[in-house]
Amino acid sequence: MPLLIDRYSSNILNNISFTLEAREHLIILGSNGVGKTTLAKVLCGMTPSTSVSIDDINPSDIYGKKRAKLINYIPPKLDVFDEFISVREFLELWFISGVVGAQHPTGIDEVLKKLHITHLSEKNCKALSSGESQLLLIASALLHDARYTIFDEPTANLDPQKMQLLFTLLKDETTLQSKVIITHNLDLAYKLGYNILFLEEGAVKFHGTSSDFFTQEHLDALYEGSVKKRENNIVVKL
């Protein structure tokens, strides 16, 4: 059941086509403002288009549980309007539309524990720090359990320990069926080892395996010498 985008163009993106097979993962790289988030919103149907399909279904055409099951998007920042929605209440909205209070198969407590945020469960979402709210978003992604989950810069606000925790989760093949990870963290991308999609000026510049992407010559060509490969790490020259 592949995720397919076929010749998508907008004022930011230019002729984007690629396929992501079920149970495969993808990392999307590219400089600021190149259209990564725009692409994510197109893929999950928030920006409607006719170019996207998952198993021949266009996510912007359907509603309810059916679409929620297909694809999910985790934004870089938690956006909650009401100041009195607690972490637990937020997670209780995991997805079964209309069945308020439905029990999740895995259980909210288990997911909270997995992300080491059990102590936050009664806190209001608005009162969380940016790192904590990022972990809450990851928790909601795990509960939602869509076939494709797009993480938009999931590591942006995390301290080193939380970063390690998230890395383990993203690396674990069984966490979610298919993960799409948008990131600026090249070391994370390298260590995860998933296929890479590199965007430049709104177009796909590279789409291939991690080992093809992370050669020094290739990195030099893309990042103008600002990125070095050292033993088992990718480092930014400062």
Add this chain to the structure above:
Amino acid sequence: MKKVILLFALILIAIAPFFGQIDLPISELFNSESMEYKVFFDIRLPRVLLAFLVGGILALGGLIFQTVFRNPMSTPFTLGVASGATLFTAIAIVLGFSTLSPLFAFVGAMMTVLILFGVASRFERYDSSSLLLVGIALSFFYAAALIVMFYISSLQESYEIMRFTMGSLDIVGFENIIILALTSAFLLAVIFKYHYELKLLLTSYEFAYLKGIDVKKTNYILLFAVSVAVGVAVSFTGPIGFVGLIIPHILKTIYKQSADKLIVPIFFYGGVFLVFSDLIARNLGTTSDIPIGVLTSFLGAPFFIYLLIKRKSS
């Protein structure tokens, strides 16, 4: 705290019909021939019920508008929806269709909601503050159109419009109360049916969408229900401002719970607030009752400014 407030509210509602320009000795209320009996059952009791139902509708309408438009200052009044209803009621009066004024008021309210949505969909990115400004512009436009209505109306019509725009809870008998009770039931039923969607909207449009909700459709249905209810309420009582702004805000501060859990309390205390305001308006000792809209605006306008300052400073 909550229980004490509830107790006071219940006592307030229970005693409200007994206060007014003439004293009603309880002993006379059981005599169906007496003047006191008539005043109590034909005027006082319907008036308290009217105040309660209209207050409830306006408060709940405020809550829904705040949720859908994602701004604590969005209410059917600040966004011009009530002004639309007022203008169209005035048009109904001028055209000689006073009896159809609830329908006209609904059309005015709905038209305004459609204009607001039309404008919002043209924004590149949804911006609640700009929409609030659009609502204010619309209110001014409607106010100007209302003045035109005064000019083209006869003396009697213009007096009728004048009384109407000041907001009034004068009512005789229970016919309109039944209509309002049905309208309230309709509004509450729609909100409870979309309870889960409402909760998702309290997070973000994006999150609601990803959980499978048709956000646009849900918003339209909720706003439609509020427009019907506010339209009907305004057509009976005229515009009574600020209830929808004050009540949801105060209740959130007291209850410290998300809005989806406060639907019944907000309806109830919206009603209590208007019953209370009316009680003051009727008992200030002036030769005639002060229009209720004047009183709620006196309370509400400073509160609105307080909200603005608080929002800007935090």
